[in-house]
Amino acid sequence: MYRRLASSLLGRRVRHPRFTPVCLRQDSGGCDRWEEEKKEDGVKWTQLEHRGPYFAPLYEPLPDDVHFYYDGKPLKLSLATEEIATFYAKMLDHEYTTKEIFQNNFFNDWRKEMTLMEQKIITDLDKCDFSEIHKYFVDKSEARKALSKEEKQKLKEEADKIQEEYGYCILDGHREKIGNFKTEPPGLFRGRGDHPKMGMLKKRIMPEDVIINCSKNSKIPKPPEGHKWKEVRFDNTVTWLASWTENIQNTLKYIMLNPSSKLKGEKDWHKYEVARRLKDVVQKIRAQYRADWKSKEMKNRQRAVALYFIDKLALRAGNEKEEGETADTVGCCSLRVEHIKLHRELDGQEHVVEFDFLGKDSIRYYNKVSVEKPVFKNLKMFMKNKDPADDLFDQLSTCILNKHLQKLMDGLTAKVFRTYNASITLQEQLKALTNPDDNVAGKLLSYNRANRAVAILCNHQRSIPKTFEKSMQNLQAKIDAKKQQVEEAKQELKNAEDEFKDTKDDKAKANVEKKKKLLKRLEEQLAKLNVQATDKEENKQIALGTSKLNYLDPRISIAWCKKFGVPIEKIYNKTQREKFAWAIDMADEDFEF
DNA sequence: ATGAACACTTAGTACCACACTT
DNA sequence: AAGTGTGGTACTAAGTGTTCAT
Structure with missing residues (x-):
């Protein structure tokens, strides 16, 4: 029922593109941008209906044969204490569990949740032995990896069902994907860099912590059995569907729409x-x-x-x-x-x-x-x-x-400069670097270089992938092998030409053509590999995704694709095409930022 | 005027499914 | 059938900038 309603909405949407390529400039005024009537200032929607967040699964106690040891002796922990112990145990092979701040923060917060008895006994983190618990989770994750195809398929179907039920909302008559419909599970906080709060306990979010936002006349989401929402409100001046306060920084977290949404x-x-x-x-x-x-x-x-x-x-x-x-x-x-x-x-x-x-x-x-x-x-x-x-x-x-x-x-505002300079740089670099005579691979290299110039400008970095050295070596080996093949093909061509000179017969002529073709193909393959290697090397420490997703006006890329006959799928994957649907609808090859 | 609260965008990383080798 | 490399995605922290409360 819910499904049918949703798919009919989707169907309707296909016939009426949501993003009409009209009136980009303010001065062209007077036309309706969207199908819906204009909303009052600050009003974001007139209808919002959803199921509420999907809650993180409850804690499953450890099996009886998995022990926590204190001072060398097994110690049965209360449920709450045990749960927090598992958070730490899971992280054991991470570097940050060796940091003093992490350990202190963890131990402090852990002790707060212990029973009085446990508090009395467990006074020194160094005497805690989580290794058996750690092993239990390692094994568990191995076991999950080793599941058969059918079992994995079944798990996926279950996840899809949850996504289907909780992952969408209705906003002004359209079924829209939600960005993050699950509450964040409890665990130990991991900040970035030298964070003073690393290791602190991030508490479980309960329905009683959650504020629901939806429209008055909609089906109001039901809290899980035996629970209540903190509040249900009907605020159409904000875009979030649910919110809660996280306990580490005491800031709000929101459930919001997916980037593909119209909003x-x-x-x-x-x-x-x-x-x-x-x-x-x-x-x-x-x-x-x-x-x-x-x-x-x-x-x-x-x-x-x-x-x-x-x-x-x-x-x-x-x-x-x-x-x-x-x-x-x-x-x-x-x-x-x-x-x-x-x-x-x-x-x-x-x-x-x-x-x-x-x-x-x-x-x-x-x-x-x-x-x-x-x-x-x-x-x-x-x-x-x-x-x-x-x-x-x-x-x-x-x-x-x-x-x-x-x-x-x-x-x-200040951040507009970042957007502006990123986009204008892409446009200029594309202009400077694109060679219309290149093949698609060559053009893509130019695109990546333009993208890279922006990423460098914005200082978008990534850690060098762990597999980088190895995969670079593999690629180099491929290149060497290809070079060898090219040399061989050259020799074969030469031989064929010599034969043709001698015999002048049709068969030899055909052979020359054949060898020429082969050589050309091999050389193209070699060129492609070289391009790949260059791209890889130049890219190892630079993250292109962030600028692509947040700073580069997608219409620049789309116009470039159209102008140079590069399929848009080569630049944007499916998710990105959904996010940039508005731009794909409206940009033609003449678009100028 | 000031700082806290709020709402929203921007950010890197871990992980996993999948394609491709071996 | 197992190993391996990789793109895509989920996750959630960390920013920006406006609004609200005092």
Whole structure:
């Protein structure tokens, strides 16, 4: 019943594309963008119906023959204590369980959940032996891997059923996929980088913690048997379906729609339209911040230098963070004196600023940049009489900066520069790198290089894959083998040509053609492998996905595909095509960012 | 004016299914 | 049939920026 309703909605949608390629520019006004009537300001939907979150499975106690040992002796733990012990036991071969902060945080939180008796006994983590529990879970995961095809199929069907039931909602008559419909299971918190809270206990989310958001007249989701929701509200000015407060940072978590949804798609489109508007005023803004480098007001100078960094280097804004609550990371406005070094001259360049700091996710930003002289002089001044740990821009905050930007352009904030510079860089690089005569593989290499230029600009890194060295060697071996084949084919061709010279007969001529074809094919294969190797090497430490998904206006890529006859599937996989459905619908080959 | 709360986007990693070898 | 490499995805942390409360 539910299914039939849903599929009929889907069917209808196919005949009425959700994203109509009209009226991208504000000045073309007056047309209806979407099928639905326009909503009041701030209203996100008129109908929202869903099943509520899918809760993490309850804890299953360990079998009786799996023991926890304290001080060498087996100790039967209470259910709650045992559950938390399993969280730690599962992580045993991770490096972070060796860190003191992790251990202390874990042990503290663990003890809080123990019975009085357990608290009395278990006083020293070093005396805890989780190895049997650890082994139990290793074996269990092995066993799951070893399951037969049929058994795996059955598990998958069960997962699909859950997805089908809980993974979708109805929003304004459309069945939309939900992004994260499951509550996060309990476990030990893992922050990124040097996180002061690593190892703390992340508690189980109960229905009593969850706020449901839906429309009044919809079927209100039922909490699990014997439970109640914390609250049911009907707030159509927000897009989330459910929320709860997590206990580590005391912040809210939300259940929201999948990026393929219309709601998210429109928002994404809007984001790129704002960035495109920046294109029209960016020269003016640049002229202005250059002028402000000489402002009488220190505040303005700091603002202007910071903005220069954000624009030129695509730095993040850098909000203030509560000290001691998170890893020590910074962005532009929160840079400290210790994060930059000034070199009047370095490697033949003048006025070089050497950046070295940890940014979002504790990813290191290291860069040596030659800056314009007034910037250099200003920086010197900002650093004067300060300790290394002092703020570089002590008179500036993201709030001040964004207020200033808002005056320069409606909707302009610091992050728009990142979007703008990423997208414009892709467009320029594609223009510069694409050779229309290349085959598809060659064009894709160009695309990847353009994408890579953006990823480098935005400092999107990844750890070098564990298998990198090995797979590179394998690829090299393939290349060598292919080279060998090419040489052989060359020789064979030469032989065939010699024979033809001698005999001049048709059979020999046909043989020459055959050998030529073979050689050509082999050479193409070799070229392809070489391209692969280059791409792989250049890419080993760079993550392309983040910029592709969040910073590059998809219409640039789609236009490029159309212009150069590259199938869109080569650039975007299925999920990405769903996310960028709006762009695929509207962009033609003439699209300019 | 300020800071906390809130809502939303952006981010890297672990893992797994699957294709491809061996 | 097992090993292996890889793309895709799930997961959830960590940012940004606005709004709310005082």
